[in-house]
Amino acid sequence: MKKIILLFVFLVFYAPNALFAKADKLSNIPPASLEFINLEPQECNIACLFELLKKGRVFSFISRFGQNISNTQLLNAYYAILSGVELNSAEAIFTPINANAKIAVLIPKQSIKSYSFIVTNAILAYTASSDKAVAIKFFITKDESTLDETILALQSEGFKYVIAPITDAALPIISAQKYEKIFFYIPTLHASLAKEYNDNIVFGGIDYESQISALLEYANNKIASFGDGSRLSQLLNEQVKNFAPNAYIDVIDNKSVDLKSHLDNNKALQNASIFLNTTLLRASLLASQFRVYDLEPHAVLCTQICYDLVLFNLLRSADRAKMLVASSFGDIDDEIVAKAKILGIDLKFDRVAYPTIFGLDYIITQFLFNGTNARFNEIINNGQVAYRTHIYKVNSKGFVNITKQKR
Numbered sequence: 488m489k490k491i492i493l494l495f496v497f498l499v500f501y502a503p504n505a506l507f508a509k510a511d512k513l514s515n516i517p518p519a520s521l522e523f524i525n526l527e528p529q530e531c532n533i534a535c536l537f538e539l540l541k542k543g544r545v546f547s548f549i550s551r552f553g554q555n556i557s558n559t560q561l562l563n564a565y566y567a568i569l570s571g572v573e574l575n576s577a578e579a580i581f582t583p584i585n586a587n588a589k590i591a592v593l594i595p596k597q598s599i600k601s602y603s604f605i606v607t608n609a610i611l612a613y614t615a616s617s618d619k620a621v622a623i624k625f626f627i628t629k630d631e632s633t634l635d636e637t638i639l640a641l642q643s644e645g646f647k648y649v650i651a652p653i654t655d656a657a658l659p660i661i662s663a664q665k666y667e668k669i670f671f672y673i674p675t676l677h678a679s680l681a682k683e684y685n686d687n688i689v690f691g692g693i694d695y696e697s698q699i700s701a702l703l704e705y706a707n708n709k710i711a712s713f714g715d716g717s718r719l720s721q722l723l724n725e726q727v728k729n730f731a732p733n734a735y736i737d738v739i740d741n742k743s744v745d746l747k748s749h750l751d752n753n754k755a756l757q758n759a760s761i762f763l764n765t766t767l768l769r770a771s772l773l774a775s776q777f778r779v780y781d782l783e784p785h786a787v788l789c790t791q792i793c794y795d796l797v798l799f800n801l802l803r804s805a806d807r808a809k810m811l812v813a814s815s816f817g818d819i820d821d822e823i824v825a826k827a828k829i830l831g832i833d834l835k836f837d838r839v840a841y842p843t844i845f846g847l848d849y850i851i852t853q854f855l856f857n858g859t860n861a862r863f864n865e866i867i868n869n870g871q872v873a874y875r876t877h878i879y880k881v882n883s884k885g886f887v888n889i890t891k892q893k894r
Contacts, residue, residue: 531551533556533558533561535551536548536551536556536558536561537561539551540561540564543614543620548564548565563625588619588620588621588622588851588855588856589621589622589624589645589646589647589648590621590622590623590624590646590648590649590650590847590850590851590855591624591625591626591641591644591646591648591649591650592606592607592610592623592624592625592626592649592650592651592652593626593628593634593637593638593641593649593650593651593652593653594606594607594625594626594627594628594652595628595629595630595631595634595653595654595657596627596628596629596630597629597630598630598631598653598654598656598657599652599653599654599675602652602675602839603627603652605832605837605839605840605843606650606652606674606839606840606843607625608827608830608831608832608840609827609832609834609837609839609840609841609843609844609847610623610650610843610844610847611826611830612823612826612827612829612830612832612834612844613823613826613844613847613848614847615826616820616822616823616826617851619851619855619856619859621851621855624641624644624646626640626641631653631654631656631657631660634653634657634660634661635660635663638660638661638666638669642666642669646669647668647669647670648669648670648672648850648854648855649669649670649671649672650672650674650843650846650847650850651671651672651673652673652674652675652839652843653673653675653676654675654676655676655680655681658676658680658681658684661673661688662681662683662684662685662688666687667685667687668687669687670687670689670850670854671687671688671689672689672691672846672849672850673688673689673690673691673692674691674692674839674842674843674845674846675691675692675839675842676690676691676692677690677692677693677694677695677871678690678692678869678870678871679694679696680692684870686870688870689846689849689867689870689871689872690870690871690872691842691843691845691846691871691872692842693790693791693815693838693842693874694815694871694874694876695722695723695726695790695791696726697815697874697876698790698791698813698814698815698876699723699726699727699730699762699790699813700730700876701813701876701878701890702762702788702789702790702811702813702878703730703731703760703788704878705760705786705788705811705878706760706785706786706788707758707759707760707785707786709758709759709760709785710727710731710733710734710735710759710760710762711734711735711736711737711755711756711759711760711761711762712724712727712734712735712736712737712761712762712764713737713738713739713749713761713762713763713764713765713769713770713773714736714737714738714739714764714765715738715739715740715741715764715765715766715769716738716740716741717741717766719764719792720738720764720765723762723764723790724736724738724762724764727762727764735755735756735759737749739765739769739773741765741766741769746772746773746776747780750773750776750777750779750780750782751780752780753780753782756777756782756784757782757783758783758784758785759784759785760784760785760786760788761777761784761786761787761788762788762789763787763788763789763792763793764789764790764792765792766792767792767793767795767797767798767801768801770789770792770793771798771801771802771806774787774802774806774807774810775801775802775803775806777806778805778806784809785809786809786810786811787809787810787811788810788811788812788813789810789811789812789813790812790813791812791813791814791815791838793810793812794812794813794814794816794836794838794879794886795836796833796836796885798812798881799881799885802881804882804883807881807882808882810880810881811878811879811880811881811889812878812879812881812886813876813877813878813879814876814877814879814886815874815875815876815877816835816836816841816874816877817863817864817865817874817875817877818864819834819835819841819862819863820862823844823862827840842872845863845865845872846872848861848862848863849861849863849867876890877890878890
């Protein structure tokens, strides 16, 4: 049996401020770069590549794609599978077309930037582990300024189901009455960010308010919270204030390296339950400095932002001793997880990838192939994915779920 070996080379750029951009963009993290090495000796020409696409053999398609291929549709498919970012056309397709089972993926690439890579590879991982013949077509638009014409284009092609990883700036556009017959699933936003929305829109974003509420069950009556001035940080600190009006709030600019003025002899932090509503890097830096300034927190609390394996490289065991982290993610099918890891995505920890494939699974099992067993346990409640918040202790064994011990 002939085997195709795939070698993935990732160019990693760590940008701690990216997830907390002050504009309406979600991230500025540059996407990973992938390189596939094909050990299949036989040449795969244009007809061969189309045949691989037709059969849904995307891994073989990627590995056997030659640099001399100039066919526009094949090039679009290739780049869509790899990243969904650097496309030269407004659309790309990489799975077999079935007129009765079609899903559009709407990507404003300049607005969501590296998340287009995450969304694309998460969808690819799901389709590679599914036996359902579904056509996934990517509609790539520059930003919100061309979103309207792109939706009209996919609508004219008969697409009724759309996965749209957008920013809140695009909500008024997709909420237009002329699109009421299109089902939109938004993995990047929570319903609370929308002033109003139609029944044809479902949100899959993380419920940070629920996470803060759950974390407060482990707190004492002395609450403190750090922020960095970003939009997400401001939102989280406001939610902390809603639950604890007397909470001590301190904002540290991400460019600032001076923590002494914030920590030294700060009685508001001694024996307090401290929220770290900053980037992961800043949160780790703060947590590591508490002992330096003889601070003994009651607990160190963090939302989904800190639910990342990188945390174990950034903090020593002693600095993680009192840390509790919230996550909204449930169990995931092992096959999908394995496929995603091949593509450089960790579905158990990525806060965009998990909601994305939940939405894909929801559309497939509830609409396109109604009656098929869902691969996720979450349900939709009032237009929002109802995640269950889990609380994890951070120790030498990793993230240890202590939710059941508390509740």
